[in-house]
Amino acid sequence: MENNSFDINVELNIETLQSGELTRTKIAEPGKFTQIGKSIYLRFNESLENDQVASILVKITEDGEIHLKRVAKENNVASLLYFTHHQHNNGHLETEYGTMPLDTFTKDSQVEIVSNPLSGKINIDYDLIYDNNVIGNYKFRLIFNA
Template sequence: MENNSFDVNVELNIETFQSGELTRTKISEPGKFTQMGKSIYLRFNESLENGDKASILVKVTEDGEIHVKRVAKSTNLSSLLYFTHQEHNSGHLETEYGVMPLGTFTKDSKVEFKSNPLSGKINIDYDLIYDNNVIGNYKFRLIFSA
């Protein structure tokens, strides 16, 4: 099994439209790019306001499905969301009070990778769904480079 791991710089921009309000989040952090078999993984941290960090793992499978896992131990929150181009997926948010099922509908997704020099983009436009209601519209823009 192929296992190549490289240090990369990650820039993640997220636009959230929820309850009529637009919020923008920008994360710029060092990260790690790993290829295992035909799947690729990006790991990096998000600096939180309280000085702690949330760890983020983005996996792109061989068939183009994207998994985004975010764990913030200091706030007892972790989420796992799945994205498949123009499909509904089930995911969840874990809190100290229990697990909340969340769904996603991926309106658009695009993944690009270049190996020399190592760089890439992962774009996801999606709706976040709870209890059959859209609770937010998101634009996820991740760019990385070695």
């Protein structure tokens, strides 16, 4: 089993449209690129208010499914979302009050990774769904390089 790990720089831009309000989030952090077998993992942190951080893990499976895990320990919040091109997926949000099911519908997804020099981009356009209602439209744009 192959296990390659590299330091990378990550730039993540997220555009959120909720209740008619557009929000943009930009994250630029150092991270790690790891390949185990045919799966790829990107790990990095998101700086939050009050010197707190959320750890983010993006996994790309052999069949192209994308898993997005975000854990903010200080806030007792964790989410796990799944993205498969043109499909609905079940995920969840864990809070101190319990677990809330969140679904995604992936309108579009693209993954491009180049090995020499190591770089890549992951684009996901998706709807976030709670209780069969779309609660937001998201554009996730991640670029990384070694």
